[in-house]
Amino acid sequence: MDFWLELPSGLLVTASILDPNAPQVSFADSLLRTMASPMAGDPRRPQRVRLSDARLAAEIRSAFPGLDVVVAPTPELDEILRDLVESLSKHGGEKASYFENGRVSPESVSALFQSARVLFTMAPWKTVGDGLPIRLDIPALGVEAACVSIIGGLGEHLGFLIFPSLEGFEAFRRAAERPRRRPGVIDLGTNVLSLNFERGADLPEGMRREALEQGWPIHNPDAYPQVEHRDRDASLRPLTDRDVRIVSMCALSLASFFMRNDHLLAADDFEPICMSALNDDDVEVRFTAPYHAWPLFEVNRPAGGSTERRPTRKKRGRPRRRP
Known part of the structure:
Protein backbone atom coordinates (compact mmCIF):
# COMPACT_ATOMS: atom_id res chain seq x y z
CA MET A 1 0.00 0.00 0.00
CA GLY A 92 -15.27 -7.38 3.63
CA GLY A 93 -15.67 -10.36 5.91
CA GLU A 94 -18.32 -12.12 3.85
CA LYS A 95 -17.07 -15.41 2.51
CA ALA A 96 -17.38 -15.76 -1.24
CA SER A 97 -20.65 -17.51 -1.98
CA TYR A 98 -23.06 -17.88 -4.88
CA PHE A 99 -25.80 -17.09 -2.36
CA GLU A 100 -24.23 -13.70 -1.48
CA ASN A 101 -24.93 -14.03 2.24
CA GLY A 102 -28.60 -14.80 1.61
CA ARG A 103 -29.25 -12.05 -0.95
CA VAL A 104 -29.50 -14.55 -3.83
CA SER A 105 -31.96 -17.46 -3.69
CA PRO A 106 -30.97 -21.08 -4.38
CA GLU A 107 -33.51 -21.12 -7.22
CA SER A 108 -31.82 -18.17 -8.92
CA VAL A 109 -28.37 -19.74 -8.63
CA SER A 110 -29.63 -23.05 -9.99
CA ALA A 111 -31.22 -21.26 -12.96
CA LEU A 112 -27.96 -19.38 -13.53
CA PHE A 113 -25.96 -22.60 -13.83
CA GLN A 114 -28.49 -24.17 -16.19
CA SER A 115 -28.63 -21.08 -18.41
CA ALA A 116 -24.86 -20.63 -18.38
CA ARG A 117 -24.27 -24.24 -19.45
CA VAL A 118 -26.56 -23.78 -22.46
CA LEU A 119 -24.83 -20.51 -23.41
CA PHE A 120 -21.36 -22.02 -23.09
CA THR A 121 -22.41 -24.81 -25.45
CA MET A 122 -23.62 -22.23 -27.98
CA ALA A 123 -20.36 -20.20 -27.61
CA PRO A 124 -21.51 -16.91 -29.20
CA TRP A 125 -17.99 -15.45 -28.76
CA LYS A 126 -16.95 -17.66 -31.69
CA THR A 127 -19.42 -15.78 -33.90
CA VAL A 128 -19.23 -12.12 -32.86
CA GLY A 129 -16.86 -9.87 -30.98
CA ASP A 130 -17.37 -7.05 -28.52
CA GLY A 131 -17.88 -4.55 -31.34
CA LEU A 132 -21.51 -5.60 -31.89
CA PRO A 133 -23.86 -3.87 -29.42
CA ILE A 134 -27.09 -5.82 -28.83
CA ARG A 135 -30.09 -4.18 -27.22
CA LEU A 136 -31.61 -6.02 -24.24
CA ASP A 137 -35.08 -5.48 -22.80
CA ILE A 138 -36.60 -7.44 -19.91
CA PRO A 139 -39.67 -5.33 -19.04
CA ALA A 140 -40.74 -7.44 -16.05
CA LEU A 141 -37.39 -6.80 -14.33
CA GLY A 142 -37.22 -3.12 -15.23
CA VAL A 143 -34.51 -3.63 -17.85
CA GLU A 144 -35.10 -1.25 -20.75
CA ALA A 145 -32.68 -0.27 -23.53
CA ALA A 146 -29.73 -2.03 -21.89
CA CYS A 147 -26.78 -3.04 -24.06
CA VAL A 148 -25.13 -6.47 -24.23
CA SER A 149 -21.59 -7.01 -25.48
CA ILE A 150 -20.21 -10.52 -26.06
CA ILE A 151 -16.64 -11.03 -24.84
CA GLY A 152 -14.15 -13.84 -25.43
CA GLY A 153 -13.31 -13.50 -29.12
CA LEU A 154 -9.64 -14.17 -28.35
CA GLY A 155 -10.47 -17.25 -26.34
CA GLU A 156 -10.04 -15.47 -22.99
CA HIS A 157 -12.54 -14.05 -20.48
CA LEU A 158 -15.54 -15.76 -22.04
CA GLY A 159 -18.99 -14.36 -21.30
CA PHE A 160 -20.86 -11.10 -21.77
CA LEU A 161 -21.22 -7.59 -20.35
CA ILE A 162 -24.52 -5.82 -19.71
CA PHE A 163 -24.40 -2.02 -19.76
CA PRO A 164 -27.30 0.16 -18.57
CA SER A 165 -27.52 1.82 -22.00
CA LEU A 166 -25.83 2.21 -25.37
CA GLU A 167 -24.20 5.35 -24.00
CA GLY A 168 -22.71 3.27 -21.20
CA PHE A 169 -21.32 0.78 -23.71
CA GLU A 170 -19.71 3.57 -25.73
CA ALA A 171 -18.30 5.23 -22.59
CA PHE A 172 -16.78 1.89 -21.57
CA ARG A 173 -15.08 1.51 -24.97
CA ARG A 174 -13.70 5.04 -24.80
CA ALA A 175 -12.40 4.46 -21.29
CA ALA A 176 -10.67 1.26 -22.41
CA GLU A 177 -8.89 3.08 -25.22
CA ARG A 178 -7.59 6.12 -23.37
CA PRO A 179 -4.49 5.99 -21.13
CA ARG A 180 -5.11 5.96 -17.40
CA ARG A 181 -4.75 9.46 -16.01
CA ARG A 182 -3.37 8.50 -12.62
CA PRO A 183 -1.80 5.28 -11.39
CA GLY A 184 -4.25 3.24 -9.35
CA VAL A 185 -7.27 5.27 -10.53
CA ILE A 186 -9.77 3.29 -12.62
CA ASP A 187 -12.67 4.76 -14.56
CA LEU A 188 -14.78 2.28 -16.52
CA GLY A 189 -17.02 5.05 -17.80
CA THR A 190 -20.14 3.32 -16.43
CA ASN A 191 -21.30 0.55 -14.15
CA VAL A 192 -21.47 -2.93 -15.68
CA LEU A 193 -23.11 -6.28 -14.89
CA SER A 194 -21.29 -9.30 -16.27
CA LEU A 195 -21.17 -13.05 -16.66
CA ASN A 196 -17.74 -14.66 -16.85
CA PHE A 197 -16.85 -18.32 -17.17
CA GLU A 198 -14.09 -19.28 -14.74
CA ARG A 199 -11.90 -22.31 -14.19
CA GLY A 200 -12.99 -24.25 -11.14
CA ALA A 201 -9.44 -23.99 -9.83
CA ASP A 202 -9.68 -20.19 -9.95
CA LEU A 203 -12.98 -19.96 -8.05
CA PRO A 204 -12.98 -19.21 -4.32
CA GLU A 205 -13.02 -22.53 -2.50
CA GLY A 206 -16.41 -21.86 -0.91
CA MET A 207 -18.10 -21.23 -4.25
CA ARG A 208 -16.60 -24.33 -5.83
CA ARG A 209 -17.71 -26.40 -2.86
CA GLU A 210 -21.26 -25.02 -3.13
CA ALA A 211 -21.44 -26.00 -6.79
CA LEU A 212 -20.30 -29.55 -6.04
CA GLU A 213 -22.60 -29.97 -3.06
CA GLN A 214 -25.64 -28.63 -4.93
CA GLY A 215 -24.88 -30.60 -8.07
CA TRP A 216 -25.29 -27.54 -10.31
CA PRO A 217 -24.59 -28.42 -13.96
CA ILE A 218 -21.53 -27.09 -15.81
CA HIS A 219 -20.34 -27.66 -19.37
CA ASN A 220 -16.80 -28.49 -18.23
CA PRO A 221 -14.44 -27.67 -15.32
CA ASP A 222 -13.42 -24.43 -17.06
CA ALA A 223 -16.99 -23.14 -17.32
CA TYR A 224 -18.16 -22.16 -13.83
CA PRO A 225 -20.43 -19.10 -14.18
CA GLN A 226 -19.55 -16.07 -12.09
CA VAL A 227 -21.67 -12.91 -11.96
CA GLU A 228 -20.17 -9.53 -11.07
CA HIS A 229 -21.63 -6.05 -10.77
CA ARG A 230 -18.99 -3.31 -10.87
CA ASP A 231 -19.36 0.40 -10.28
CA ARG A 232 -17.72 2.98 -12.50
CA ASP A 233 -14.56 2.90 -10.36
CA ALA A 234 -14.43 -0.92 -10.84
CA SER A 235 -15.34 -1.65 -7.23
CA LEU A 236 -17.59 -4.68 -6.76
CA ARG A 237 -21.20 -4.15 -5.72
CA PRO A 238 -22.90 -6.76 -3.53
CA LEU A 239 -25.01 -8.87 -5.88
CA THR A 240 -28.78 -9.01 -5.57
CA ASP A 241 -31.21 -11.71 -6.63
CA ARG A 242 -32.36 -9.41 -9.43
CA ASP A 243 -28.80 -9.12 -10.77
CA VAL A 244 -28.46 -12.89 -10.99
CA ARG A 245 -31.91 -13.32 -12.55
CA ILE A 246 -31.12 -10.72 -15.22
CA VAL A 247 -27.87 -12.46 -16.11
CA SER A 248 -29.51 -15.89 -16.08
CA MET A 249 -32.38 -14.84 -18.36
CA CYS A 250 -30.00 -12.99 -20.65
CA ALA A 251 -27.72 -16.05 -20.93
CA LEU A 252 -30.48 -18.51 -21.81
CA SER A 253 -32.15 -16.18 -24.29
CA LEU A 254 -28.80 -15.26 -25.87
CA ALA A 255 -28.19 -18.95 -26.53
CA SER A 256 -31.54 -19.17 -28.33
CA PHE A 257 -30.88 -15.91 -30.18
CA PHE A 258 -27.56 -17.17 -31.54
CA MET A 259 -28.87 -20.65 -32.26
CA ARG A 260 -31.47 -19.11 -34.60
CA ASN A 261 -29.32 -16.34 -36.06
CA ASP A 262 -25.72 -17.51 -35.81
CA HIS A 263 -25.25 -17.66 -39.60
CA LEU A 264 -26.61 -14.12 -40.00
CA LEU A 265 -24.68 -12.52 -37.16
CA ALA A 266 -21.40 -14.01 -38.41
CA ALA A 267 -21.54 -11.70 -41.44
CA ASP A 268 -20.15 -8.16 -41.32
CA ASP A 269 -23.24 -6.99 -43.20
CA PHE A 270 -26.55 -8.44 -41.99
CA GLU A 271 -30.24 -7.59 -41.88
CA PRO A 272 -31.35 -6.25 -38.47
CA ILE A 273 -32.88 -8.81 -36.13
CA CYS A 274 -35.33 -8.47 -33.25
CA MET A 275 -36.32 -11.57 -31.28
CA SER A 276 -38.40 -12.07 -28.15
CA ALA A 277 -38.63 -15.15 -25.96
CA LEU A 278 -40.70 -16.11 -22.93
CA ASN A 279 -39.08 -18.15 -20.18
CA ASP A 280 -40.81 -20.68 -17.94
CA ASP A 281 -42.05 -17.87 -15.67
CA ASP A 282 -43.67 -16.07 -18.63
CA VAL A 283 -41.04 -13.30 -18.51
CA GLU A 284 -40.22 -11.76 -21.88
CA VAL A 285 -36.58 -11.24 -22.90
CA ARG A 286 -36.04 -9.25 -26.09
CA PHE A 287 -32.88 -8.74 -28.18
CA THR A 288 -32.30 -6.36 -31.07
CA ALA A 289 -29.15 -6.52 -33.20
CA PRO A 290 -27.57 -4.23 -33.90
CA TYR A 291 -28.71 -1.94 -31.09
CA HIS A 292 -29.40 1.01 -33.39
CA ALA A 293 -31.98 -1.00 -35.37
CA TRP A 294 -34.56 -0.85 -32.57
CA PRO A 295 -36.72 1.89 -34.22
CA LEU A 296 -37.19 -0.36 -37.26
CA PHE A 297 -39.34 -2.85 -35.37
CA GLU A 298 -42.91 -2.86 -34.13
CA VAL A 299 -42.81 -4.74 -30.84
CA ASN A 300 -45.73 -6.77 -29.56
CA ARG A 301 -45.62 -9.24 -26.71
CA PRO A 302 -45.16 -12.83 -28.01
CA ALA A 303 -47.93 -15.32 -27.27
CA GLY A 304 -45.45 -18.02 -26.28
CA GLY A 305 -42.06 -19.49 -27.08
CA SER A 306 -39.99 -17.07 -29.14
CA THR A 307 -40.82 -14.64 -31.92
CA GLU A 308 -38.45 -13.21 -34.48
CA ARG A 309 -39.36 -9.92 -36.13
CA ARG A 310 -38.27 -8.33 -39.36
CA PRO A 311 -38.10 -4.57 -40.00
CA THR A 312 -41.48 -2.93 -40.54
CA ARG A 313 -40.13 -0.27 -42.89
CA LYS A 314 -37.31 0.11 -45.36
CA LYS A 315 -33.79 0.60 -44.16
CA ARG A 316 -31.31 3.09 -45.54
CA GLY A 317 -28.70 0.41 -46.07
CA ARG A 318 -27.71 -2.45 -43.83
CA PRO A 319 -25.84 -1.88 -40.59
CA ARG A 320 -22.19 -2.80 -40.35
CA ARG A 321 -20.48 -4.13 -37.28
CA ARG A 322 -18.21 -1.71 -35.49
CA PRO A 323 -14.49 -2.44 -35.68
Whole structure:
Protein backbone atom coordinates (compact mmCIF):
# COMPACT_ATOMS: atom_id res chain seq x y z
CA MET A 1 0.00 0.00 0.00
CA ASP A 2 1.11 3.52 -0.78
CA PHE A 3 -0.18 6.45 1.33
CA TRP A 4 0.73 10.13 1.40
CA LEU A 5 -1.07 12.27 3.99
CA GLU A 6 -1.06 16.07 3.95
CA LEU A 7 -0.95 17.94 7.27
CA PRO A 8 -2.40 19.79 9.07
CA SER A 9 -5.52 19.25 6.91
CA GLY A 10 -5.35 15.45 7.26
CA LEU A 11 -6.10 15.13 3.53
CA LEU A 12 -5.11 11.82 1.98
CA VAL A 13 -3.47 12.87 -1.29
CA THR A 14 -2.47 9.35 -2.39
CA ALA A 15 -3.92 5.97 -1.49
CA SER A 16 -3.16 3.03 -3.74
CA ILE A 17 -2.61 -0.70 -3.54
CA LEU A 18 0.57 -1.79 -5.27
CA ASP A 19 0.41 -4.79 -7.59
CA PRO A 20 3.30 -7.14 -6.71
CA ASN A 21 3.28 -8.48 -10.28
CA ALA A 22 3.56 -5.04 -11.89
CA PRO A 23 6.83 -3.15 -12.44
CA GLN A 24 7.88 -1.66 -9.12
CA VAL A 25 7.66 2.09 -8.60
CA SER A 26 10.34 3.71 -6.48
CA PHE A 27 9.32 5.61 -3.36
CA ALA A 28 10.70 8.80 -4.89
CA ASP A 29 8.58 8.26 -8.00
CA SER A 30 5.56 7.75 -5.76
CA LEU A 31 6.08 11.17 -4.19
CA LEU A 32 6.72 12.75 -7.58
CA ARG A 33 3.45 11.35 -8.95
CA THR A 34 1.60 12.49 -5.84
CA MET A 35 2.89 16.04 -6.27
CA ALA A 36 1.94 16.04 -9.96
CA SER A 37 -1.51 14.43 -9.56
CA PRO A 38 -2.83 14.49 -5.98
CA MET A 39 -6.21 12.89 -5.28
CA ALA A 40 -7.53 16.33 -4.33
CA GLY A 41 -6.48 19.85 -5.16
CA ASP A 42 -3.93 21.26 -7.60
CA PRO A 43 -0.41 19.92 -8.17
CA ARG A 44 1.87 21.09 -5.36
CA ARG A 45 5.20 20.44 -3.63
CA PRO A 46 5.42 19.95 0.15
CA GLN A 47 7.83 22.00 2.23
CA ARG A 48 8.56 19.11 4.58
CA VAL A 49 8.17 15.32 4.49
CA ARG A 50 8.07 13.08 7.58
CA LEU A 51 8.88 9.39 7.25
CA SER A 52 9.28 6.63 9.81
CA ASP A 53 11.80 4.69 7.69
CA ALA A 54 15.35 6.07 7.51
CA ARG A 55 16.12 4.20 4.27
CA LEU A 56 13.12 5.70 2.50
CA ALA A 57 13.99 9.11 3.92
CA ALA A 58 17.46 8.84 2.36
CA GLU A 59 15.90 7.99 -1.00
CA ILE A 60 13.67 11.06 -0.84
CA ARG A 61 16.58 13.35 0.16
CA SER A 62 18.59 12.09 -2.80
CA ALA A 63 15.77 12.59 -5.27
CA PHE A 64 14.58 15.97 -3.93
CA PRO A 65 17.53 18.15 -2.90
CA GLY A 66 16.46 21.03 -0.71
CA LEU A 67 13.34 19.29 0.58
CA ASP A 68 13.20 19.12 4.38
CA VAL A 69 13.00 15.38 5.19
CA VAL A 70 12.41 14.32 8.81
CA VAL A 71 12.69 10.79 10.22
CA ALA A 72 10.07 10.41 12.95
CA PRO A 73 7.04 8.25 13.86
CA THR A 74 3.94 8.59 11.64
CA PRO A 75 1.02 7.83 13.98
CA GLU A 76 -1.43 9.51 11.59
CA LEU A 77 -0.82 6.82 8.96
CA ASP A 78 -0.97 4.10 11.60
CA GLU A 79 -4.46 5.33 12.49
CA ILE A 80 -5.54 5.25 8.84
CA LEU A 81 -4.30 1.67 8.51
CA ARG A 82 -6.15 0.63 11.66
CA ASP A 83 -9.36 2.15 10.33
CA LEU A 84 -8.86 0.37 7.02
CA VAL A 85 -8.33 -3.00 8.66
CA GLU A 86 -11.38 -2.47 10.86
CA SER A 87 -13.51 -1.51 7.86
CA LEU A 88 -12.41 -4.57 5.90
CA SER A 89 -13.15 -6.84 8.83
CA LYS A 90 -16.69 -5.43 9.10
CA HIS A 91 -17.63 -5.07 5.44
CA GLY A 92 -15.27 -7.38 3.63
CA GLY A 93 -15.67 -10.36 5.91
CA GLU A 94 -18.32 -12.12 3.85
CA LYS A 95 -17.07 -15.41 2.51
CA ALA A 96 -17.38 -15.76 -1.24
CA SER A 97 -20.65 -17.51 -1.98
CA TYR A 98 -23.06 -17.88 -4.88
CA PHE A 99 -25.80 -17.09 -2.36
CA GLU A 100 -24.23 -13.70 -1.48
CA ASN A 101 -24.93 -14.03 2.24
CA GLY A 102 -28.60 -14.80 1.61
CA ARG A 103 -29.25 -12.05 -0.95
CA VAL A 104 -29.50 -14.55 -3.83
CA SER A 105 -31.96 -17.46 -3.69
CA PRO A 106 -30.97 -21.08 -4.38
CA GLU A 107 -33.51 -21.12 -7.22
CA SER A 108 -31.82 -18.17 -8.92
CA VAL A 109 -28.37 -19.74 -8.63
CA SER A 110 -29.63 -23.05 -9.99
CA ALA A 111 -31.22 -21.26 -12.96
CA LEU A 112 -27.96 -19.38 -13.53
CA PHE A 113 -25.96 -22.60 -13.83
CA GLN A 114 -28.49 -24.17 -16.19
CA SER A 115 -28.63 -21.08 -18.41
CA ALA A 116 -24.86 -20.63 -18.38
CA ARG A 117 -24.27 -24.24 -19.45
CA VAL A 118 -26.56 -23.78 -22.46
CA LEU A 119 -24.83 -20.51 -23.41
CA PHE A 120 -21.36 -22.02 -23.09
CA THR A 121 -22.41 -24.81 -25.45
CA MET A 122 -23.62 -22.23 -27.98
CA ALA A 123 -20.36 -20.20 -27.61
CA PRO A 124 -21.51 -16.91 -29.20
CA TRP A 125 -17.99 -15.45 -28.76
CA LYS A 126 -16.95 -17.66 -31.69
CA THR A 127 -19.42 -15.78 -33.90
CA VAL A 128 -19.23 -12.12 -32.86
CA GLY A 129 -16.86 -9.87 -30.98
CA ASP A 130 -17.37 -7.05 -28.52
CA GLY A 131 -17.88 -4.55 -31.34
CA LEU A 132 -21.51 -5.60 -31.89
CA PRO A 133 -23.86 -3.87 -29.42
CA ILE A 134 -27.09 -5.82 -28.83
CA ARG A 135 -30.09 -4.18 -27.22
CA LEU A 136 -31.61 -6.02 -24.24
CA ASP A 137 -35.08 -5.48 -22.80
CA ILE A 138 -36.60 -7.44 -19.91
CA PRO A 139 -39.67 -5.33 -19.04
CA ALA A 140 -40.74 -7.44 -16.05
CA LEU A 141 -37.39 -6.80 -14.33
CA GLY A 142 -37.22 -3.12 -15.23
CA VAL A 143 -34.51 -3.63 -17.85
CA GLU A 144 -35.10 -1.25 -20.75
CA ALA A 145 -32.68 -0.27 -23.53
CA ALA A 146 -29.73 -2.03 -21.89
CA CYS A 147 -26.78 -3.04 -24.06
CA VAL A 148 -25.13 -6.47 -24.23
CA SER A 149 -21.59 -7.01 -25.48
CA ILE A 150 -20.21 -10.52 -26.06
CA ILE A 151 -16.64 -11.03 -24.84
CA GLY A 152 -14.15 -13.84 -25.43
CA GLY A 153 -13.31 -13.50 -29.12
CA LEU A 154 -9.64 -14.17 -28.35
CA GLY A 155 -10.47 -17.25 -26.34
CA GLU A 156 -10.04 -15.47 -22.99
CA HIS A 157 -12.54 -14.05 -20.48
CA LEU A 158 -15.54 -15.76 -22.04
CA GLY A 159 -18.99 -14.36 -21.30
CA PHE A 160 -20.86 -11.10 -21.77
CA LEU A 161 -21.22 -7.59 -20.35
CA ILE A 162 -24.52 -5.82 -19.71
CA PHE A 163 -24.40 -2.02 -19.76
CA PRO A 164 -27.30 0.16 -18.57
CA SER A 165 -27.52 1.82 -22.00
CA LEU A 166 -25.83 2.21 -25.37
CA GLU A 167 -24.20 5.35 -24.00
CA GLY A 168 -22.71 3.27 -21.20
CA PHE A 169 -21.32 0.78 -23.71
CA GLU A 170 -19.71 3.57 -25.73
CA ALA A 171 -18.30 5.23 -22.59
CA PHE A 172 -16.78 1.89 -21.57
CA ARG A 173 -15.08 1.51 -24.97
CA ARG A 174 -13.70 5.04 -24.80
CA ALA A 175 -12.40 4.46 -21.29
CA ALA A 176 -10.67 1.26 -22.41
CA GLU A 177 -8.89 3.08 -25.22
CA ARG A 178 -7.59 6.12 -23.37
CA PRO A 179 -4.49 5.99 -21.13
CA ARG A 180 -5.11 5.96 -17.40
CA ARG A 181 -4.75 9.46 -16.01
CA ARG A 182 -3.37 8.50 -12.62
CA PRO A 183 -1.80 5.28 -11.39
CA GLY A 184 -4.25 3.24 -9.35
CA VAL A 185 -7.27 5.27 -10.53
CA ILE A 186 -9.77 3.29 -12.62
CA ASP A 187 -12.67 4.76 -14.56
CA LEU A 188 -14.78 2.28 -16.52
CA GLY A 189 -17.02 5.05 -17.80
CA THR A 190 -20.14 3.32 -16.43
CA ASN A 191 -21.30 0.55 -14.15
CA VAL A 192 -21.47 -2.93 -15.68
CA LEU A 193 -23.11 -6.28 -14.89
CA SER A 194 -21.29 -9.30 -16.27
CA LEU A 195 -21.17 -13.05 -16.66
CA ASN A 196 -17.74 -14.66 -16.85
CA PHE A 197 -16.85 -18.32 -17.17
CA GLU A 198 -14.09 -19.28 -14.74
CA ARG A 199 -11.90 -22.31 -14.19
CA GLY A 200 -12.99 -24.25 -11.14
CA ALA A 201 -9.44 -23.99 -9.83
CA ASP A 202 -9.68 -20.19 -9.95
CA LEU A 203 -12.98 -19.96 -8.05
CA PRO A 204 -12.98 -19.21 -4.32
CA GLU A 205 -13.02 -22.53 -2.50
CA GLY A 206 -16.41 -21.86 -0.91
CA MET A 207 -18.10 -21.23 -4.25
CA ARG A 208 -16.60 -24.33 -5.83
CA ARG A 209 -17.71 -26.40 -2.86
CA GLU A 210 -21.26 -25.02 -3.13
CA ALA A 211 -21.44 -26.00 -6.79
CA LEU A 212 -20.30 -29.55 -6.04
CA GLU A 213 -22.60 -29.97 -3.06
CA GLN A 214 -25.64 -28.63 -4.93
CA GLY A 215 -24.88 -30.60 -8.07
CA TRP A 216 -25.29 -27.54 -10.31
CA PRO A 217 -24.59 -28.42 -13.96
CA ILE A 218 -21.53 -27.09 -15.81
CA HIS A 219 -20.34 -27.66 -19.37
CA ASN A 220 -16.80 -28.49 -18.23
CA PRO A 221 -14.44 -27.67 -15.32
CA ASP A 222 -13.42 -24.43 -17.06
CA ALA A 223 -16.99 -23.14 -17.32
CA TYR A 224 -18.16 -22.16 -13.83
CA PRO A 225 -20.43 -19.10 -14.18
CA GLN A 226 -19.55 -16.07 -12.09
CA VAL A 227 -21.67 -12.91 -11.96
CA GLU A 228 -20.17 -9.53 -11.07
CA HIS A 229 -21.63 -6.05 -10.77
CA ARG A 230 -18.99 -3.31 -10.87
CA ASP A 231 -19.36 0.40 -10.28
CA ARG A 232 -17.72 2.98 -12.50
CA ASP A 233 -14.56 2.90 -10.36
CA ALA A 234 -14.43 -0.92 -10.84
CA SER A 235 -15.34 -1.65 -7.23
CA LEU A 236 -17.59 -4.68 -6.76
CA ARG A 237 -21.20 -4.15 -5.72
CA PRO A 238 -22.90 -6.76 -3.53
CA LEU A 239 -25.01 -8.87 -5.88
CA THR A 240 -28.78 -9.01 -5.57
CA ASP A 241 -31.21 -11.71 -6.63
CA ARG A 242 -32.36 -9.41 -9.43
CA ASP A 243 -28.80 -9.12 -10.77
CA VAL A 244 -28.46 -12.89 -10.99
CA ARG A 245 -31.91 -13.32 -12.55
CA ILE A 246 -31.12 -10.72 -15.22
CA VAL A 247 -27.87 -12.46 -16.11
CA SER A 248 -29.51 -15.89 -16.08
CA MET A 249 -32.38 -14.84 -18.36
CA CYS A 250 -30.00 -12.99 -20.65
CA ALA A 251 -27.72 -16.05 -20.93
CA LEU A 252 -30.48 -18.51 -21.81
CA SER A 253 -32.15 -16.18 -24.29
CA LEU A 254 -28.80 -15.26 -25.87
CA ALA A 255 -28.19 -18.95 -26.53
CA SER A 256 -31.54 -19.17 -28.33
CA PHE A 257 -30.88 -15.91 -30.18
CA PHE A 258 -27.56 -17.17 -31.54
CA MET A 259 -28.87 -20.65 -32.26
CA ARG A 260 -31.47 -19.11 -34.60
CA ASN A 261 -29.32 -16.34 -36.06
CA ASP A 262 -25.72 -17.51 -35.81
CA HIS A 263 -25.25 -17.66 -39.60
CA LEU A 264 -26.61 -14.12 -40.00
CA LEU A 265 -24.68 -12.52 -37.16
CA ALA A 266 -21.40 -14.01 -38.41
CA ALA A 267 -21.54 -11.70 -41.44
CA ASP A 268 -20.15 -8.16 -41.32
CA ASP A 269 -23.24 -6.99 -43.20
CA PHE A 270 -26.55 -8.44 -41.99
CA GLU A 271 -30.24 -7.59 -41.88
CA PRO A 272 -31.35 -6.25 -38.47
CA ILE A 273 -32.88 -8.81 -36.13
CA CYS A 274 -35.33 -8.47 -33.25
CA MET A 275 -36.32 -11.57 -31.28
CA SER A 276 -38.40 -12.07 -28.15
CA ALA A 277 -38.63 -15.15 -25.96
CA LEU A 278 -40.70 -16.11 -22.93
CA ASN A 279 -39.08 -18.15 -20.18
CA ASP A 280 -40.81 -20.68 -17.94
CA ASP A 281 -42.05 -17.87 -15.67
CA ASP A 282 -43.67 -16.07 -18.63
CA VAL A 283 -41.04 -13.30 -18.51
CA GLU A 284 -40.22 -11.76 -21.88
CA VAL A 285 -36.58 -11.24 -22.90
CA ARG A 286 -36.04 -9.25 -26.09
CA PHE A 287 -32.88 -8.74 -28.18
CA THR A 288 -32.30 -6.36 -31.07
CA ALA A 289 -29.15 -6.52 -33.20
CA PRO A 290 -27.57 -4.23 -33.90
CA TYR A 291 -28.71 -1.94 -31.09
CA HIS A 292 -29.40 1.01 -33.39
CA ALA A 293 -31.98 -1.00 -35.37
CA TRP A 294 -34.56 -0.85 -32.57
CA PRO A 295 -36.72 1.89 -34.22
CA LEU A 296 -37.19 -0.36 -37.26
CA PHE A 297 -39.34 -2.85 -35.37
CA GLU A 298 -42.91 -2.86 -34.13
CA VAL A 299 -42.81 -4.74 -30.84
CA ASN A 300 -45.73 -6.77 -29.56
CA ARG A 301 -45.62 -9.24 -26.71
CA PRO A 302 -45.16 -12.83 -28.01
CA ALA A 303 -47.93 -15.32 -27.27
CA GLY A 304 -45.45 -18.02 -26.28
CA GLY A 305 -42.06 -19.49 -27.08
CA SER A 306 -39.99 -17.07 -29.14
CA THR A 307 -40.82 -14.64 -31.92
CA GLU A 308 -38.45 -13.21 -34.48
CA ARG A 309 -39.36 -9.92 -36.13
CA ARG A 310 -38.27 -8.33 -39.36
CA PRO A 311 -38.10 -4.57 -40.00
CA THR A 312 -41.48 -2.93 -40.54
CA ARG A 313 -40.13 -0.27 -42.89
CA LYS A 314 -37.31 0.11 -45.36
CA LYS A 315 -33.79 0.60 -44.16
CA ARG A 316 -31.31 3.09 -45.54
CA GLY A 317 -28.70 0.41 -46.07
CA ARG A 318 -27.71 -2.45 -43.83
CA PRO A 319 -25.84 -1.88 -40.59
CA ARG A 320 -22.19 -2.80 -40.35
CA ARG A 321 -20.48 -4.13 -37.28
CA ARG A 322 -18.21 -1.71 -35.49
CA PRO A 323 -14.49 -2.44 -35.68
